[in-house]
Amino acid sequence: MSLPAHVIVGRVGRAPGIRGELVVEALTDDAENQFAIGRRLLVGTITGELPAPDAAPPREVTISQATPFKRGWILRFAEIPDRTTAEQWRDRYLLVPGPEVALPVSGEVFYHDLIGMRVERTDGRDVGRVVALYEVPQGVLLEVETPRGLAMLPYHPPMVVHADVARGRLTVDPPPGLLDDGDDGEAEGSQ
Secondary structure, eight states: OOOOSEEEEEEEOOOOSSSSOEEEEEOSSOHHHHTOTTOEEEEOOTTSOOOOTTSSOOOEEEEEEEEEETTEEEEEETTOOSHHHHHTTTTOEEEEEGGGSOOOOTTOOOHHHHTTOEEEETTSOEEEEEEEEEEETTEEEEEEEETTEEEEEEOOTTTEEEEETTTTEEEEOOOTTSSOOSOSSSOTTOO
16 A cells, blocks of 8 residues: 555644644544654645645644644644634644655555545445545544435444455445445335
8 A cells, every 4th residue: 555645634623722722633543743743744725635736835834832632632833823823724634744654554544545435335236435534423434425315324343344445445334224225125115
């Protein structure tokens, strides 16, 4: 498995103080290293991309203070002097160069690899395509675009059987009725 040029490690939230601090949602299992004091991060857009190549070089920020906070971190950056400036950064993603991130261990997958994956049942039937993911207290929810509309699918075993990044396929074994595809062993319209 190869890494992309850049990997998302966090998403900027609110500004909790007056000195430019920001609450950052950690989107990495390696938050202690990625949010260490002195670490330089690239600032992406609100869609998680770096600015266009013809724009100025990607903006970098340097972490000057880092404190774990609930499910995220409170970070202070040397380049953000006050709350007014900090508020302009809300909802942006923070990235690091791909080579600075460890490859996932067997059975793990990067979030960015899930988006766009085809979803299929264990018997090979196509379910749809992953279009988004959401972190909730219970874990990660995948938003899957199916022929009947959008469906939410928890990303955890035994529901997700296998993620094949090379093929772009996610094999799932959902309980009857979860994906409501009308072909899960129950007669349509039955109670």
